[in-house]
Each structure stands twice: as C-alpha cells, then as structure tokens.
Amino acid sequence: MMTQRETKWETVDRLLVHEGRVVLFDHTAALPDGSKLHYEVDESVAFAAAVLVVSGDQVLVTRQYRYPIDRWIFDLPAGGAEDGEEPIDTARRELEEETGIVPASLVPLHTFFLNPGRARWPVHLFFSSEVEAMGAAAGDDPAEQVSAVWLRVDELDSLIAKGEILDPTLIIARTMAASQGLMSPLKPLDL
Known part of the structure; x- marks a missing residue:
C-alpha cells in the first residue's frame, strides 16, 4: 500500500x-x-452530548420536528454545551431538560465528529441503564418540541434496518452500545 x-x-x-x-x-x-x-x-458549540438510556428491553428516544428536513424524527436527548460545562454535565442537563429523566449514572460510550468536513465540534455519547428519578421535561426553547418515547430494542433495530432512523447519533450510540456489550447485538433483519 x-x-x-x-x-x-x-x-x-x-x-x-x-x-x-x-x-x-x-x-x-x-x-x-x-x-x-x-x-x-x-464553530457553533464547543461540543454536543447525547445520552442513550436503556431500561430492560426498552430504549428512550426523543421525538422532534426537524425543520431543515421538514420531518418528525426519533433521536436522542442531546444538545450543545453551555459555557464551562463538561460533556457529562451537558449530557445530564439535556437528558433532564428534554425528558425529565435524571440518570443515576452515565458511562462514556463514544466520541465522534458529526461532520468533520465542515464542523469543528465533537459529539460525546453517554450510556445509562439506571434512572434515579423521572419528572417533567423542563425545556423552554420554543423551537424544540420534544417528547420522550420508549421503544423496544427490537423496534429500534427494525427502524434502523428499514432506514427510518435518520439521526446518526442514535444509530452510532446503538451500534457502540452493542459493540461494548451494553446492549444486545444488532441482528440482521429480513425486509
């Protein structure tokens, strides 16, 4: 070579x-x-952070309207850093703001660059399988209409295989969680 x-x-x-x-x-x-x-x-943010929450055979996702593609999609609770925040603090804050869920613990899952050809900031992924508390979402951004949805893992995998999950952060988080033994492996789906 x-x-x-x-x-x-x-x-x-x-x-x-x-x-x-x-x-x-x-x-x-x-x-x-x-x-x-x-x-x-x-150079919009220093970094973004997202959280994959799994409870038994359920995965927490968010459902949001995404104006640039004019569609409602499933994605992960996520957002950009605020001044002085560490990635884990951003992940925790965004999870609570968008879903009302407070994780008992967050485990670093993976870090990647969403668009390394044009964007400087990385996305830090975290994993949680323990929820400390569930409350009401506290988001106050009118541009974010977010609802929390629990999907079965096999439902999520089916949506990914059919190309219905458009958010790369969710696809990467699911793949990395499986590769690290935190979730069941992805299974081939006969379409």
Missing part, C-alpha cells in the same frame, strides 16, 4: 461571518503548496 506524506493546513486568519443558532467562521488557510483558500467552519 502506498502512503503519501500527510501534511496539515495552517490557519492564517479567522473571520466571523454569521452568529445565530449556527456560528460560522471563514478561515483563510495556507495549504502545503503555499496557496491559500477560504474554508467555512461551523
């Missing part, structure tokens, strides 16, 4: 071009050959 020399780009300048729900910077980057280019980078 032939390998090429791996060189990095150098950031020469960063200019804020949009600040709203999404924060975009226009980076001027110097390439290894000395040429320069502009590259827009999503």
Whole structure:
C-alpha cells in the first residue's frame, strides 16, 4: 500500500461571518503548496452530548420536528454545551431538560465528529441503564418540541434496518452500545 506524506493546513486568519443558532467562521488557510483558500467552519458549540438510556428491553428516544428536513424524527436527548460545562454535565442537563429523566449514572460510550468536513465540534455519547428519578421535561426553547418515547430494542433495530432512523447519533450510540456489550447485538433483519 502506498502512503503519501500527510501534511496539515495552517490557519492564517479567522473571520466571523454569521452568529445565530449556527456560528460560522471563514478561515483563510495556507495549504502545503503555499496557496491559500477560504474554508467555512461551523464553530457553533464547543461540543454536543447525547445520552442513550436503556431500561430492560426498552430504549428512550426523543421525538422532534426537524425543520431543515421538514420531518418528525426519533433521536436522542442531546444538545450543545453551555459555557464551562463538561460533556457529562451537558449530557445530564439535556437528558433532564428534554425528558425529565435524571440518570443515576452515565458511562462514556463514544466520541465522534458529526461532520468533520465542515464542523469543528465533537459529539460525546453517554450510556445509562439506571434512572434515579423521572419528572417533567423542563425545556423552554420554543423551537424544540420534544417528547420522550420508549421503544423496544427490537423496534429500534427494525427502524434502523428499514432506514427510518435518520439521526446518526442514535444509530452510532446503538451500534457502540452493542459493540461494548451494553446492549444486545444488532441482528440482521429480513425486509
């Protein structure tokens, strides 16, 4: 196998071009050959965190309307970091805000980059199989209409296999939980 020399780009300048729900910077980057280019980078949050909660043969998901794709989807309780938060604290806060559930413990599951070609921030996944308390969701963002839904694991797996789960965070969390022995393996589904 032939390998090429791996060189990095150098950031020469960063200019804020949009600040709203999404924060975009226009980076001027110097390439290894000395040429320069502009590259827009999503720097909206330091990181995001999501939680996969499993209780017996049930998985907690959220049901939310996602405007960019004009669809209601299943996803995980998740959100972006607030100033000074650690990933585990963001995960705990988002789980409670969106579902009213307080986890007894959170186990780091996996960290990945949702769109490494355009976004700088990682997503930290956590797993919980112990719920300390259940209350009412406390979210106050009118753009987030969230409801908590418990699905059987086999229902979730069927939705994933049929391509009906669109949220990559949920698919990755399910796969990583199975790979680490925290959930049953994914089974092939005859469609």
